[in-house]
Amino acid sequence: MQNKQVLTYQQTLNYLYARLPVFHRIGAAALKPGLGNIIALCNSIDNPQNSFETIHIAGTNGKGSTSHYLAAILQAAGYKTGLYTSPHVKDFRERIRVNGQMISKDFVVKFVAEKMPLYKDIDASFFELTVALAFDYFRKKKVDIAIIETGLGGRLDSTNIISPRLSIITNIGYDHMDLLGNTLAAIASEKAGIIKPNTPVVVGERNNETEPVFITKAKTEKAPIIFAEEVFNLKKQSQSALKLVIEANNKSTKKISTYTSQLTGNYQLKNIATVLTAVAQLRQQGYVIPEKAVKEGLGKVVSITGLLGRWQVINQKPYTVADTGHNYDGLKQTMQQLKELKKELLHIVFGVVADKDLDKVLPLLPKKAHYYFCKPNLMRGLDASILKEKAAQYGLKGDAYASCKKAYNAAKMQAIASDTIYIGGSTFVVGEII
Numbered sequence: 001m002q003n004k005q006v007l008t009y010q011q012t013l014n015y016l017y018a019r020l021p022v023f024h025r026i027g028a029a030a031l032k033p034g035l036g037n038i039i040a041l042c043n044s045i046d047n048p049q050n051s052f053e054t055i056h057i058a059g060t061n062g063k064g065s066t067s068h069y070l071a072a073i074l075q076a077a078g079y080k081t082g083l084y085t086s087p088h089v090k091d092f093r094e095r096i097r098v099n100g101q102m103i104s105k106d107f108v109v110k111f112v113a114e115k116m117p118l119y120k121d122i123d124a125s126f127f128e129l130t131v132a133l134a135f136d137y138f139r140k141k142k143v144d145i146a147i148i149e150t151g152l153g154g155r156l157d158s159t160n161i162i163s164p165r166l167s168i169i170t171n172i173g174y175d176h177m178d179l180l181g182n183t184l185a186a187i188a189s190e191k192a193g194i195i196k197p198n199t200p201v202v203v204g205e206r207n208n209e210t211e212p213v214f215i216t217k218a219k220t221e222k223a224p225i226i227f228a229e230e231v232f233n234l235k236k237q238s239q240s241a242l243k244l245v246i247e248a249n250n251k252s253t254k255k256i257s258t259y260t261s262q263l264t265g266n267y268q269l270k271n272i273a274t275v276l277t278a279v280a281q282l283r284q285q286g287y288v289i290p291e292k293a294v295k296e297g298l299g300k301v302v303s304i305t306g307l308l309g310r311w312q313v314i315n316q317k318p319y320t321v322a323d324t325g326h327n328y329d330g331l332k333q334t335m336q337q338l339k340e341l342k343k344e345l346l347h348i349v350f351g352v353v354a355d356k357d358l359d360k361v362l363p364l365l366p367k368k369a370h371y372y373f374c375k376p377n378l379m380r381g382l383d384a385s386i387l388k389e390k391a392a393q394y395g396l397k398g399d400a401y402a403s404c405k406k407a408y409n410a411a412k413m414q415a416i417a418s419d420t421i422y423i424g425g426s427t428f429v430v431g432e433i434i
Contacts, residue, residue, distance in 0.1 A: 009105035012112050013092055016126055037124045038158040041132040044118055048139035054162045055147050058154040058191045059170030061330045062204060062271045065263055065310055066170050067149045069275040072304040073297030074145060075099050077289045082138040082146030089308040089431040096134045098141045100304050107137055127151050131158040155193025166281055167194050169214065170274055171205040173329035184209040192217040200224045200281050204274035228277040234269045241313040244268060248276060260299045265311035267333040272298065309430045318415040319343060322423040322430045331364045334424065343420040347372065347411040351404055351429040352387060353380040362394045371398025372407035376428035404432040
């Protein structure tokens with residue numbers, strides 16, 4: 001009998017990227033419409049997603065930070081907590097964690113080897129296999145609860161086979177419009193697909209176009225709906241490179257609490273309001289979450305979960321920050337925060353994927369900056385010279401570089417201690433540099 005080939009961890013990853021359709025590399029062609037594949041995969045391993053409690057999170061922006069905040073809080077409260085997010089910034093294993101620790105390489109290798117015949121047979125996608133892998137890992141690790149972030153949309157997302165204790169929709173913005181719809185209402189309808197019967201849903205942001213969609217869906221499912229801004233009002237007290245201090249006013253109890261966040265982006269105020277509202281809902285369901293755990297989870301979220309790339313300060317002189325915000329809403333908020341820094345000269349290392357709506361995002365970028373255009377190292381990456389040419393139409397001046405690291409090195413060479421360097425445009429640009 002012929003010996004079965006045993007792949008190393010790196011060979012396993014290479015196989016996954018080469019043989020399975022991967023959205024972040026090839027775009028929409030990687031998507032498999034419907035839930036049939038993930039149902040088949042999970043059926044083959046006795047539906048591990050039914051063996052632990054879950055919280056399901058969707059949204060255009062903020063779902064990653066919100067997921068990590070909640071995981072950190074629940075872990076601090078003593079719950080063995082799984083966390084599934086995507087995409088990863090540097091290491092594939094960032095996607096699947098238990099109590100902040102990444103999934104083991106051995107587990108990934110063994111799972112892929114065992115499931116190889118099945119996902120070949122059903123033509124599964126990279127994301128579908130990764131979701132099944134996460135569910136199986138969480139079951140074997142006997143987690144108490146897992147925070148599950150959607151990959152894209154919600155209704156047909158592979159994660160949408162769970163029966164969560166709580167659903168969360170962070171916000172709705174214009175992104176992946178070719179797949180989710182051309183209006184905020186259409187996009188919201190896809191995200192609202194995670195709302196389940198008789199299951200509370202927390203909505204992080206009110207919007208005249210999306211609110212009726214969520215209310216109608218919640219009413220249909222008899223799901224209690226809670227808008228975070230009706231529960232909490234947050235104000236920024238102070239902000240530094242290392243911490244954000246906020247004041248949270250509970251509108252119903254009138255109690256005012258002060259929290260420190262290890263994530264310092266301005267946009268975290270909305271995320272924290274969503275998280276605090278979610279914690280209140282979980283407490284109503286019987287979860288024991290002391291206030292001390294909330295403060296620890298918010299204050300040590302990066303240390304506890306290993307989150308990367310959310311207004312991440314990687315140097316002080318010059319002040320250098322990397323942020324994975326890449327769509328209209330995300331970049332709008334980060335550009336506003338850059339303006340508030342009031343440093344000398346601004347250097348921007350910027351790269352995007354080819355399907356990015358440049359006519360929407362480029363006008364957000366400041367003209368008074370020097371640009372270092374680069375291409376993320378993946379098939380979907382937009383050539384740096386094309387990006388430079390397009391950016392010039394909006395008065396953005398700079399040079400094109402052969403790689404993200406070369407662009408960053410050039411920025412470091414030109415920047416002085418009192419300047420600012422911003423790295424962004426794509427999760428993949430951030431991942432290649434930090």
